Amino acid sequence: MKRETNLNPTMKDVAQESGLSLATVSKVINGLPVGKASRQKVEAAIKKLGYQVNNYARALKSNKTYSVALVLPSLKHPFFAYLTDELTKSLMSRGYRAILMITNYDPDAEQKSFAMVRSNKMDGVIALTYSPDLEVGDSISIVTIDRHLDEDIPCVSSDNFRGGELAAKKLIDLGCRKLLFMRITSRIQGEPNKRCAGFESVCQSRNIDYETLLLMDDEPEEPIFQFLENHIHDGEFEYDGIFCNSDILAGQVIRFLSERNISIPDQVQLIGYDGIIDRLTDSYVCSTIEQPIAQMAETAVNILLNPDENNAGANICLPVRYVSGGTTKE
Amino acid sequence: MKRETNLNPTMKDVAQESGLSLATVSKVINGLPVGKASRQKVEAAIKKLGYQVNNYARALKSNKTYSVALVLPSLKHPFFAYLTDELTKSLMSRGYRAILMITNYDPDAEQKSFAMVRSNKMDGVIALTYSPDLEVGDSISIVTIDRHLDEDIPCVSSDNFRGGELAAKKLIDLGCRKLLFMRITSRIQGEPNKRCAGFESVCQSRNIDYETLLLMDDEPEEPIFQFLENHIHDGEFEYDGIFCNSDILAGQVIRFLSERNISIPDQVQLIGYDGIIDRLTDSYVCSTIEQPIAQMAETAVNILLNPDENNAGANICLPVRYVSGGTTKE
DNA sequence: TTGTAAGCGTTATCAC
DNA sequence: GTGATAACGCTTACAA
Numbered sequence: 001m002k003r004e005t006n007l008n009p010t011m012k013d014v015a016q017e018s019g020l021s022l023a024t025v026s027k028v029i030n031g032l033p034v035g036k037a038s039r040q041k042v043e044a045a046i047k048k049l050g051y052q053v054n055n056y057a058r059a060l061k062s063n064k065t066y067s068v069a070l071v072l073p074s075l076k077h078p079f080f081a082y083l084t085d086e087l088t089k090s091l092m093s094r095g096y097r098a099i100l101m102i103t104n105y106d107p108d109a110e111q112k113s114f115a116m117v118r119s120n121k122m123d124g125v126i127a128l129t130y131s132p133d134l135e136v137g138d139s140i141s142i143v144t145i146d147r148h149l150d151e152d153i154p155c156v157s158s159d160n161f162r163g164g165e166l167a168a169k170k171l172i173d174l175g176c177r178k179l180l181f182m183r184i185t186s187r188i189q190g191e192p193n194k195r196c197a198g199f200e201s202v203c204q205s206r207n208i209d210y211e212t213l214l215l216m217d218d219e220p221e222e223p224i225f226q227f228l229e230n231h232i233h234d235g236e237f238e239y240d241g242i243f244c245n246s247d248i249l250a251g252q253v254i255r256f257l258s259e260r261n262i263s264i265p266d267q268v269q270l271i272g273y274d275g276i277i278d279r280l281t282d283s284y285v286c287s288t289i290e291q292p293i294a295q296m297a298e299t300a301v302n303i304l305l306n307p308d309e310n311n312a313g314a315n316i317c318l319p320v321r322y323v324s325g326g327t328t329k330e
Numbered sequence: 331m332k333r334e335t336n337l338n339p340t341m342k343d344v345a346q347e348s349g350l351s352l353a354t355v356s357k358v359i360n361g362l363p364v365g366k367a368s369r370q371k372v373e374a375a376i377k378k379l380g381y382q383v384n385n386y387a388r389a390l391k392s393n394k395t396y397s398v399a400l401v402l403p404s405l406k407h408p409f410f411a412y413l414t415d416e417l418t419k420s421l422m423s424r425g426y427r428a429i430l431m432i433t434n435y436d437p438d439a440e441q442k443s444f445a446m447v448r449s450n451k452m453d454g455v456i457a458l459t460y461s462p463d464l465e466v467g468d469s470i471s472i473v474t475i476d477r478h479l480d481e482d483i484p485c486v487s488s489d490n491f492r493g494g495e496l497a498a499k500k501l502i503d504l505g506c507r508k509l510l511f512m513r514i515t516s517r518i519q520g521e522p523n524k525r526c527a528g529f530e531s532v533c534q535s536r537n538i539d540y541e542t543l544l545l546m547d548d549e550p551e552e553p554i555f556q557f558l559e560n561h562i563h564d565g566e567f568e569y570d571g572i573f574c575n576s577d578i579l580a581g582q583v584i585r586f587l588s589e590r591n592i593s594i595p596d597q598v599q600l601i602g603y604d605g606i607i608d609r610l611t612d613s614y615v616c617s618t619i620e621q622p623i624a625q626m627a628e629t630a631v632n633i634l635l636n637p638d639e640n641n642a643g644a645n646i647c648l649p650v651r652y653v654s655g656g657t658t659k660e
Numbered sequence: 661t662t663g664t665a666a667g668c669g670t671t672a673t674c675a676c
Numbered sequence: 677g678t679g680a681t682a683a684c685g686c687t688t689a690c691a692a
Binding site (some may be wrong): 008050052053054055056057059060065066067070074075076077078081082084085088089092097098099100101102114116118119120121138139185227247248251252254255276278279280282285287 | 337338380382383384385386387389390395397400404405407408409411412414415418419422427428429430431432436446447448449451466467469488516578580581582585606608609610611615659
Binding site (some may be wrong): 011022023025029030053054055056057058059060062 | 668669670672673
């Protein structure tokens with residue numbers, strides 16, 4: 001059976017089919033005032049032909065593509081996956097499309113994705129990048145996550161400073177007196193580094209002993225485990241509270257200490273950061289400071305699509321909360 | 331300092347700047363033969379103005395958008411996240427863009443995403459859907475993952491039947507004599523259901539006792555845990571080998587049995603399916619049948635972009651492998 | 661080799 | 677209320 005219908009009907013076809021002009025068809029489609037009879041004829045023709053607007057042609061005219069680029073290092077880390085999930089849903093609910101770009105933490109790829117944004121006339125970018133010196137031409141609107149790119153680009157993040165404070169307070173309230181702060185960070189100065197400052201400020205004001213263990217993400221991991229090893233004496237760990245700047249790191253520490261029979265949370269209490277849910281058990285992987293991922297996504301999209309001078313260069317810190325996940329005494 | 335340069339230069343601007351015609355500029359950009367002098371002039375002008383092609387205009391002419399839709403239920407499940415990560419990278423490496431669409435397992439959303447594909451003149455779709463009766467108009471090329479949509483649409487999946495066989499063989503070889511197969515499935519007939527058939531065929535041919543426990547994904551989970559509970563007698567579990575049709579399910583079972591002091595793998599050995607890596611420990615969450623996710627992505631993209639009559643309606647089953655993850659005696 | 665001009669499928673400005 | 681028509685930025689015959 002040969003199909004009579006044109007597979008990709010255009011507005012012209014609809015005009016012909018309905019016996020009306022191109023302009024009228026366009027008006028019907030865009031909800032502009034049109035005679036009732038005409039409207040019905042056009043709608044009938046549209047249905048009959050199975051017509052759908054060609055968004056490319058429309059974009060060419062109107063200079064609006066309803067598409068936003070999502071630039072992220074990877075989806076293999078659950079935080080990024082969740083974030084992308086929420087960002088995409090948030091965009092779709094507003095009638096926008098999400099163009100996903102995975103950079104693999106590669107500065108070149110990050111830079112190139114910005115070029116693609118321009119070439120494809122996208123309406124904006126939401127980016128979580130790592131390279132220190134990214135050239136972002138003006139004329140594209142952009143919102144970053146967790147990292148300030150430029151003085152007049154808004155950045156959305158969780159309230160990292162407050163998160164650090166929260167972790168310290170909680171550990172102290174739960175009885176810890178000798179704290180350890182462990183972090184793996186990249187060399188670039190991002191918002192997450194404030195977790196450290198928040199943590200330290202509480203320790204200092206409450207006069208609690210603490211140590212900071214820092215590792216760059218491009219260095220080997222042995223030193224931190226060596227450190228842990230060195231501080232175990234006769235089955236006892238020297239610290240009674242640990243704050244890790246990510247749940248991933250927390251997981252590694254938990255594993256390491258468990259293998260050495262240091263019991264958590266009895267001997268050491270531990271708090272991570274992110275609020276990652278283990279899909280296998282549908283529960284938090286450790287007590288942690290939870291980032292409001294859905295809210296961060298919603299906010300980023302909002303700011304991008306409804307630019308407001310007040311937000312230029314602002315750092316929007318969304319509230320975090322402490323959740324118990326079995327590695328603290330609660 | 332006022333910038334003299336036009337923010338969004340077009341080919342026309344480049345033509346003017348270089349003193350050549352539109353056509354010549356176009357040729358330079360598309361690598362068509364052009365006089366050396368002209369080429370240099372044009373390139374200089376492009377650089378000076380910071381010109382970039384407008385892909386929307388280009389697509390309108392050429393009817394090729396270099397964009398592919400990725401239709402998936404969610405990114406919160408690690409399997410989907412990994413798959414999306416690989417699909418996107420695979421597309422990008424070929425100069426294509428990935429338009430991400432999250433459906434949330436909603437049939438309506440699945441259907442709508444297909445409409446968007448048409449409207450946006452995308453070059454194709456890679457879809458992992460759940461709704462039983464999806465209308466996919468012809469004229470769009472599509473490849474599915476794990477589920478046959480239609481008789482002439484290629485489907486890429488892991489070799490589910492072989493995976494089931496592998497799991498059964500492994501458990502038997504490791505000494506199990508009373509097996510349990512647990513699966514949570516959706517009501518639609520997808521490729522993953524073959525895991526069951528493969529498993530059973532081995533048990534039958536080797537004459538091994540086994541039981542099958544089936545749960546629909548829209549039903550409450552209690553029954554399966556009730557079943558487990560009912561088969562624990564005096565600290566012993568009635569089965570000595572379990573095959574779960576996903577690592578997620580396996581994780582729940584592990585947890586349930588551990589809480590009841592049934593030791594794994596000593597008393598019961600267990601194999602899951604998927605090959606999910608726990609980012610916290612960077613290791614498999616259980617012994618499992620690993621799906622070749624990267625290869626599946628690469629294959630899906632390949633088939634989509636280089637259509638071959640031979641593949642129409644084919645089911646491409648990629649090889650799986652057994653990996654030990656601590657829940658079997660190896 | 662280079663330039664002219666038509667056309668891709670829309671939207672928008674005008675007349676009517 | 678409706679219909680020509682120009683324009684969006686590009687590709688591509690075809691002509692020079």
